[in-house]
Amino acid sequence: MTTHWNHLHEKVSHQLQAIYADVQLDTPVGELATELIHAIGLKQEQDVVVPQAYCNYWDENDIVMITYGDSVINEHERPLFTLFRFLHTYCKNTVNNVHILPFFPYSSDDGFSVIDYSTVNESLGDWADIERIANEYGLMTDLVINHCSSRSVWFDNFIKGEGPGSDYFFTADLEADLSMVTRPRVSPLLRETETRQGTKYVWCTFSHDQVDFDFRNPKVLLAFIEIIRLYLDKGTRIFRLDAVAFLWKKLGTPSINLPQTHEVIRLIRTLVEHVNPSVMLITETNIPNRENLTYFGNANEAHAIYNFSLPPLLVNTLVTGNCRYLKSWMMSMPPAQNGTAYFNFIASHDGIGLRPAEGLLSDDEISELVHAMQNFGGKISWRASEHGQQKPYEINITLFDAMQGTTSGPDKWQVDRFICAHAIMLGMEGIPGIYIHSLLGTSNDYEKVANTGQNRSINRKRWNYNELEAQLDSPHSQHHKVLTRLSQLIRIRKVQPAFHPNATQFTLQMGDEIFGYWRQSLDRKQGVFCISNISNEEQSVLLSDINLIGTDNWIDLISREKIKDVSGFLQLRPYQTVWISNQDFEYPHGL
Structure with missing residues (x-):
């Protein structure tokens, strides 16, 4: 377990070096890594979990x-x-x-x-x-x-110049060139704030009540x-x-x-x-x-x-x-x-x-x-x-x-x-x-x-x-x-299964009034054609255009209607969606 902890410590240290490459730190990176690992609740004597890469912890049930x-x-x-x-x-x-x-x-x-x-x-x-x-x-x-509230204890401490928060907030000079800064709002970027150390200009990306942190x-x-x-x-x-x-x-x-x-x-x-x-x-x-x-x-x-x-x-x-x-x-x-x-x-x-x-x-x-x-x-x-x-x-x-x-x-x-x-x-x-x-x-x-x-x-x-x-x-x-x-x-x-968040998806080409895509389950057993009429007029879809395999039994999962002729037409009412599948995983009626 110590080996796992050491590996984690080494990885965190490496990430901290990348983050603070341009910042002069008072604490050595190794010590900071230890503090962060302890803060997340991991101790050296504990069995550190080793995460599995590229693993999906979600499926089609997740809403x-x-x-x-x-x-x-x-x-x-x-x-x-x-x-x-x-x-x-x-x-x-x-x-x-x-x-x-x-x-x-x-x-x-x-x-x-x-x-x-x-x-x-x-x-x-x-x-x-x-x-x-x-x-x-x-x-x-x-x-x-x-950012946090300008009414937080942290920001009060920033104004007082003492305690947690006193050095948590990003400031800039009025003369600084801020012309390149991306703004999601029209309010002024800098908030004038009187502190015990004098006037400070606090960075506020969103509003003057939302004061930005300084992660340096x-x-x-x-x-x-x-x-x-x-x-x-x-x-x-x-x-x-x-x-x-x-x-x-x-x-x-x-x-x-x-x-x-x-x-x-x-x-x-x-x-x-x-x-x-x-x-x-x-x-x-x-x-x-x-x-x-x-x-x-x-x-x-x-x-x-x-x-x-x-x-x-x-x-x-x-x-x-x-x-x-x-x-x-x-x-x-x-x-x-x-x-x-x-x-x-x-x-x-x-x-x-x-x-x-x-x-x-x-x-x-x-x-x-x-x-x-x-x-x-x-x-x-x-x-x-x-x-x-x-x-x-x-x-x-x-x-x-x-x-x-x-x-x-x-x-x-x-x-x-x-x-x-x-x-x-x-x-x-x-x-x-x-x-x-x-x-x-x-x-x-x-x-x-x-x-x-x-x-x-x-x-x-x-x-x-x-x-x-x-x-x-x-x-x-x-x-x-x-x-x-x-x-x-x-x-x-x-x-x-075809609606698993990571199941295969292909976009269908069915004209401008019909939006469609195909999903296939991770085990490749179920396919679903998702087809929507996005217009306010009835639309006809030639089923042969979406290549329904004739040997499979196809059903619209939403209407419960079976597709009897895979070479025929599908009539879609305005804004109707069909989910045409070769496998019917019908939900229990009691749900």
């Missing part, structure tokens, strides 16, 4: 529901307990992982400006509530690693490894590394996606996988597609990356009735090698990010998409471009309302178009993440936008549990219809 801790509330009940009750009642046979968005004390940005990383926001519940959920579901927790100081890295250990102890199985692309700053550079950032992620993975190889790291890097892919490393960095290009491309496909851009993007995506996976989502607590569509859609096409979403009640968030111009950064709208119609305006196909979007995502290579407000078919919350003044509030409704229960129990409500149909799709997906 992640994304939610705030108080997305569902009930009077006189802790929101985290209400969430547990909702999961148990409505999601028990569909969802097996839950991403609870930051559940810590915070000062802004609905949780992403953390005041205290070690406690649960008392308005939500406590650690016992978190552990109750973690005992029955895979818990996904945010590691808000780029290894104490910051050590503090976050201790936080990771705490979250592991509380049941976390998946870590979402929030805004991690901005972690390392260097003057004279864009201060995004720097080599040191990648090495820090690799170091975190090294430490975590030696504690528990099945724990996952997911990088939240809302950046152009090519840059996003680099966070896989060589299957030694992020286990999964957010497929950020999917939401804008899929929404664009369904409102234009043309899939050529989605198809081209899908063909360009390399298969995730074993040990890595795409994290697919089409809606989240944020909006539909537009940066990942840059280079995939033209400026005119993005403008057309923005205009359509504004017609459906959506809001637009802006960023400053490298030339100082304002560019659309994000569309703020619920996915349900984004599917109201096409670029020609609203129509009668909203629910079918919405279900089609999820059917496409659920069949794709990768692990699906479904936002609670998509699962519920929630509409735009204009009242919350008015109350908060924040565009993102439009997609952050807080449901009263009794009101929601009444809606979900009413067969005629949109919420009942959406939950019923999505739950059926999820249950079907979960028993198909």
